[in-house]
Amino acid sequence: MIAIRDFTRSSSFRVGVLLTTLACIAIVLIVYFWRLTSSDLFISESNAAVNAKTNALITLYENLGIEAVKLAIAKDNGQHSPNGSTITSASDHLRSFVALSKDEQVVAGNLSSIPLVLERHKGASFATAEIVITRPNSTTRKTLRQALMREVTLGDHVLYVGRGIDDLYSAQWFGKTFSWIIVVLLCTLSVLSFAIAVYVVNRINRMSQTADKIIKTGNLQERLEIDSNWDDLSSLSFVFNQMLDTIESSVNNIKSVTDSIAHDLRTPLSRLRNTLEKIEDTQLREDTTQEADNLLNMFNSLLRISGLETTNKKEGFCSTDVRAIVEDVVDLYHPLAEERDITLSSELDAVTMLADPNLLFQAVANVLDNAIKYSNEKSVVTVQLSTTASHIVIAVNDAGIGVGEHEIVNLERRFYRADGSRTSKGNGLGLSLVSAIVKLHDGHIWFIHDPLVKGHGLGVVFTFKR
DSSP states (O other): OOSOSOGGGSHHHHHHHHHHHHHHHHHHHHHHHHHHHHTTHHHHHHHHHHHHHHHHHHHHHHHHOHHHHHHHHHHHHTOBOTTSOBOOOOGGGSSEEEEEEETTEEEEESOSSOOEEEEEEOSSSSOEEEEEEEOTTOOOEEEEEEEEEEEEEETTEEEEEEEEOHHHHHHHHHHHHHHHHHHHHHHHHHHHHHHHHHHHHHHHHHHHHHHHHHHHHOOTTOOOOOOOSSSHHHHHHHHHHHHHHHHHHHHHHHHHHHHHHHHHHHHHHHHHHHHHTTOSOHHHHHHHHHHHHHHHHHHHHHHHHHHHHHHOOOTTOEEEEHHHHHHHHHHHHHHHHHHTTOEEEEEEOOOEEEEOHHHHHHHHHHHHHHHHHTOOTTOEEEEEEEEOSSEEEEEEEEOSSOOOGGGGGGTTSTTOOOGGGTTSSOOSOHHHHHHHHHHHTTOEEEEEESTTSSSSOEEEEEEEEO
16 A cells, blocks of 8 residues: 555645746746846936937027027036026936036036046947046046946037946846846755655655555564654654554563463363363263363464464475365365265366465365355355466355355454354354464455355455465
8 A cells, every 4th residue: 555656646746836836937037037137128228318318408409509408407407597596406316417518628517527438348238338427516536337428519519418327237237146046046946845745755655555564464573664864754753663662562462461371271271171081971071072172272273373473484385386285175175065065166277386385275274164164055165276477366265154245354353253153163263373374475365255146155365476
């Protein structure tokens, strides 16, 4: 059993997809912002503003003369107008500048000297230059490393219109760098989200497989592998292993008590049976000794089952001709089947496997004995031995009284007897012993209701890996 058979249906995958989707949306927005900052849109607007200002002053000069240009510049820069009034403006604090000069002297504008060009930048999208400007009422010279500037001759005057764009270039560089950093972080987040999802699903599946193996085999010695200690799943695995330690200890204690009782009572029962042999009444002697034998068989079966489940001994395992084993069992029970007028048929393929021949014989014999015992006269019992691509299959099917479908899950329990078998002899340990033998061979036992389609009956199937 795997807890999450389809990774794409897991909650971890869905969370990973959600995070990745959000990351992709963020990447698209970041790329758009990056393209926006890389497209020189803001610089283009600044260049358009410089050109528009310059063209407006040129048009004003052509229509009204140089005095109109001076007046317009004075209004824009908060200088005194020709009539003596003061026009206020915050242009001194702006990045833009306008200067009108004559004979190398500034006669209007927000500069106290002509802009000094230190270097003209080539290869850029716009004609930019590194210039030095000086504001009015200030002796501090300011260097603009990136500036747009137009120089136009208006008669005997020279007009300078420009704008510093250092902050725009800085914003552009910051936008590009920040965009790349965010894109890398988001891509890393996407990869990590999927990696964590895969890690979580694998750990959960590993826990599920271990739990499923314990359930199917009953081997409480299985433990979860802990290969890290930084995550919560490792802590959960550690707690799970502690729980298994406690359960194993409890089960072993219970088995130990049961085995001790069976072992300790077997000797006094043997003595009791020997004493019962001295009873003079023949019928009473037979009845009592038979009951003593039943008790002894019960305790011997309990000890046998316990030994198979706990010791897991495989010293008797060898390459075994399974067909010969099953044929011997069928031959052994043919007389009993004929005596009860039961048709016993077999269909056996040649199969060889690593097994304990004696235990395998006992398992098949127990099942076939039950099939004949609980079948009516003129009934049918079939025994089949076949192989598939990966398994060896032994099936014993009957059309007897069978068991209810709700009772099938309890057939391997110790001392459990179905309602239809309570009136017959037995102690409810036969199928428990068979189950222990099959598990010792790393196989599985299956129960089928009405296998021969007669409306009743039971099928017992052993499957072993090839």
